Amino acid sequence: MHTWFDSWALTLVVFIPAIGAVITMLIPREEESAIKWTALLTTLATLGVTIATVAKFDYAKTSTLQFSVDKNWIDVINSHYHVAVDGISLPMLALSSFITVLCVIYSWNHFPEPHNPKAFLALILVLEVGMNGTFVAQDLILFFVFFEIVLLPMFFMIGVWGGPNREYASIKFFLFTLFGSALMLLSFLALYFKVNVPGVGHTFDMVLLSHAHGAGLVHGTQLLIFGGLFIGFAIKVPMFPFHTWLPDAHTEAPTVGSVLLAAILLKLGTYGFIRIALPILPEAAKSWAPWIGLLAVIGIIYGALGCLAQKDMKRLIAFSSVAHMGFVMLGIATLTTFGINAAIFGMVAHGLITGMLFFIAGSVQHNYGTRELSRLGGLLKSAPKMGWILGFCAMASLGLPGLAGFWGEFPAVLSTFNPGGNLSQPLFRTYMVVAAIGTVLAAGYLLWMLQKVAFGVPKPEFADAHIHDVNSFEWTAWVPILVLIVALGVFPNLIFRVTDDAVSCQTAAPFASKTTVPISPSLKCPGAPIAAQTAAKVTGGG
Amino acid sequence: MYWVNQNIIDNVLNYTGKGAQAVGRFTYLYIDQKGVDGLVNGIATLTGDSGGEVRKIQTGRLQFYALMLVVAVVLFAGALWIFT
Numbered sequence: 001m002h003t004w005f006d007s008w009a010l011t012l013v014v015f016i017p018a019i020g021a022v023i024t025m026l027i028p029r030e031e032e033s034a035i036k037w038t039a040l041l042t043t044l045a046t047l048g049v050t051i052a053t054v055a056k057f058d059y060a061k062t063s064t065l066q067f068s069v070d071k072n073w074i075d076v077i078n079s080h081y082h083v084a085v086d087g088i089s090l091p092m093l094a095l096s097s098f099i100t101v102l103c104v105i106y107s108w109n110h111f112p113e114p115h116n117p118k119a120f121l122a123l124i125l126v127l128e129v130g131m132n133g134t135f136v137a138q139d140l141i142l143f144f145v146f147f148e149i150v151l152l153p154m155f156f157m158i159g160v161w162g163g164p165n166r167e168y169a170s171i172k173f174f175l176f177t178l179f180g181s182a183l184m185l186l187s188f189l190a191l192y193f194k195v196n197v198p199g200v201g202h203t204f205d206m207v208l209l210s211h212a213h214g215a216g217l218v219h220g221t222q223l224l225i226f227g228g229l230f231i232g233f234a235i236k237v238p239m240f241p242f243h244t245w246l247p248d249a250h251t252e253a254p255t256v257g258s259v260l261l262a263a264i265l266l267k268l269g270t271y272g273f274i275r276i277a278l279p280i281l282p283e284a285a286k287s288w289a290p291w292i293g294l295l296a297v298i299g300i301i302y303g304a305l306g307c308l309a310q311k312d313m314k315r316l317i318a319f320s321s322v323a324h325m326g327f328v329m330l331g332i333a334t335l336t337t338f339g340i341n342a343a344i345f346g347m348v349a350h351g352l353i354t355g356m357l358f359f360i361a362g363s364v365q366h367n368y369g370t371r372e373l374s375r376l377g378g379l380l381k382s383a384p385k386m387g388w389i390l391g392f393c394a395m396a397s398l399g400l401p402g403l404a405g406f407w408g409e410f411p412a413v414l415s416t417f418n419p420g421g422n423l424s425q426p427l428f429r430t431y432m433v434v435a436a437i438g439t440v441l442a443a444g445y446l447l448w449m450l451q452k453v454a455f456g457v458p459k460p461e462f463a464d465a466h467i468h469d470v471n472s473f474e475w476t477a478w479v480p481i482l483v484l485i486v487a488l489g490v491f492p493n494l495i496f497r498v499t500d501d502a503v504s505c506q507t508a509a510p511f512a513s514k515t516t517v518p519i520s521p522s523l524k525c526p527g528a529p530i531a532a533q534t535a536a537k538v539t540g541g542g
Numbered sequence: 543m544y545w546v547n548q549n550i551i552d553n554v555l556n557y558t559g560k561g562a563q564a565v566g567r568f569t570y571l572y573i574d575q576k577g578v579d580g581l582v583n584g585i586a587t588l589t590g591d592s593g594g595e596v597r598k599i600q601t602g603r604l605q606f607y608a609l610m611l612v613v614a615v616v617l618f619a620g621a622l623w624i625f626t
Contacts, residue, residue, distance in 0.1 A: 176582070244579040306574055308566030444562065 184232025236269030255362025346408025
C-alpha cells in the first residue's frame with residue numbers, strides 16, 4: 001500500500017536540513033543556544049525520517065527502488081525530480097544522516113575560530129542537503145545539482161574556520177573538484193544526447209539509462225564518456241594521482257569538516273562509480289577496470305607510504321584515506337557482486353572509523369594545541385579514555401577481524417581472485433598480492449601513530465598541562481560510532497544483506513560470468529531487461 | 543643459532559621497517575609533493591601566469607581588436623567549411 005510516507009520520506013530527508021538552515025539564518029546571531037538547538041533538532045528530525053525509512057524499507061526487495069518519487073522537473077530537457085532508494089543507497093543515506101547529527105553534537109562547545117556558530121551550523125545543514133540528495137537522486141541533472149551543492153559549504157568551512165594555510169587548501173579543493181565535475185557534466189550531457197532509450201528517447205533518468213546499458217553507443221564513445229565520469233568521480237574519491245587536494249583540505253579543515261569530508265564526501269565518488277558509471281556504461285567499464293584496479297593498488301601502497309612520512313596526525317589520517325579508498329576502488333574494479341558489496345561495506349566502515357579518527361585528532365589538537373607527532377605522546381597517561389579510543393580506532397582502521405574495517409578490506413582483496421566481466425585473472429591476482437602487502441603497511445603506520453600519540457610519557461612541555469579526557473559531548477558523539485564499528489564487525493550481514501541483491505541487479509549483472517560468486521538463485525531483478533535477468537540467474541547458478 | 547636470530551633475522555626485520563619508512567619519506571617528499579602535487583600547482587601557476595600574459599594583448603587599440611575579430615571570423619568560417 002502506498003502511503004503518504006512512501007511518497008514524502010526522501011523529499012523530507014533531503015529538504016528538512018534546508019528548512020533548518022533557513023531558520024538558523026533567521027535567528028539573531030546572539031541567540032547561540034537557540035541556533036544550536038535548531039540545528040540539532042533539524043538533524044535529529046532528518047535522522048528520524050531516515051530511521052523510519054530504514055524501518056519501512058522492504059528488505060525482501062532490496063534491488064527495487066523504493067520510496068520512489070518521479071515528477072517532471074525541467075520539461076525542456078526531460079529532467080525529472082526522481083528520488084528513490086535501494087539497497088545500495090540506503091546504507092549511505094543512513095550513514096550521512098547519522099554522522100551529521102554527531103557532528104552537530106561534537107561542535108556544541110568546540111566551535112573553531114572565528115566561532116560564529118550560526119554560519120557554521122547553517123553550512124553543515126546545507127552540506128547535509130547535498131549529501132542526502134546525492135544518495136537518493138535518480139536523475140543525472142538532479143544528482144549533479146546535489147553533488148555540486150556539497151562543494152560550497154565545505155569550501156567555506158575550510159576557508160573560514162580552517163588552519164593557517166586554509167585559503168590555499170580551500171581553493172585547491174574547490175577548483176580540483178570542480179574540474180572533475182565539469183568533465184562529469186560533459187559525460188552526463190553526452191549520455192543524454194547519444195543514448196536513445198527505446199520507447200523513451202533522450203533522458204537523464206539513471207534507472208532508464210542503466211537498463212539501456214549504453215545502447216547505440218560505439219565502443220570508442222563509451223570509453224570517452226566513461227573517461228569523463230571517471231575523472232569526476234576519481235577526484236572525489238580521491239584516487240591516485242588525483243588525491244593531492246585531500247591531505248591539504250583535511251589538514252586545514254576544522255574537525256567537523258574533516259569528519260564529514262572523510263565520512264561522506266569521499267563516498268560520493270565511489271557511489272558515483274557504483275550507481276552511474278558501471279551500470280550505465282558496462283562495456284566501457286570492462287575496458288577501464290584494469291586501469292582503475294591499477295590506480296587503486298597504487299593508491300593503497302602509495303597512501304601507506306605517504307602515511308609513514310607524515311609529521312602531522314591529521315595529515316597521516318588523510319593519507320590513510322587514500323589507501324583505504326584504494327581498497328574500495330579495487331573492490332569496484334573487480335566488477336563482481338562480491339567486490340562491489342565489499343566496496344559499499346568499505347565505504348560505510350571507512351566513514352565510521354576514519355570519521356572517528358578525525359574526531360580524536362580534533363580533540364587532541366584542542367587539548368595540546370598541536371598535532372605534531374614528535375611533540376605528542378603519553379595520551380594514555382594524560383587522557384586514558386581518549387587514548388584507549390584512539391587505540392580501538394587504530395585497530396579498527398587496520399582491519400582487525402571483529403571490527404568494521406575488516407569487512408571492507410578483506411572481501412575486497414578476496415574478490416580480486418576472480419574478477420568479473422572477463423577481466424584478466426593473472427592481472428587481478430597480482431593486484432591481490434599488492435593489496436595484501438598494503439594491509440601490512442596499514443598496520444605499520446597506524447601502530448606507529450598510536451605509539452607516537454598514546455604511548456610513553458607526555459613530553460616535558462605538556463608534563464604539567466591539564467589535559468581533558470573525553471567530555472560528555474564527545475562521549476555522546478562518539479559512543480554511537482564506536483558501537484556501530486563493533487556491531488558491523490560482528491554482524492557484517494547488517495549491511496551485506498541490504499546491498500547484495502541490489503548490487504547483483506543494478507551494478508554487477510552485466511558483468512556476470514561463471515567465475516563470479518553466487519548469489520541467491522531465486523533473485524529476480526525488477527524492471528531490468530531480459531539480458532540482465534538472465535545474467536543474474538547465470539550468476540546465481542554459479 | 544641465537545646469534546643468527548638476533549643479528550641476521552632480526553636485523554632483516556628492523557631494516558625492512560626502516561627501509562619502508564625511508565621509501566615512504568622519499569615517495570612523499572619527491573614523488574608526491576614535488577611530482578604529483580608540483581604538477582597540480584604548476585597547472586594553477588601556468589593558468590594564473592597565462593592570464594597575465596594574455597592581458598598584454600588588451601592594448602585598447604581598436605584597430606587591433608578589429609583585426610582579431612576578422613581573424614576569428616576567418617577561423618570559424620574555415621572550421622565550418624571543413625567540418626560540414
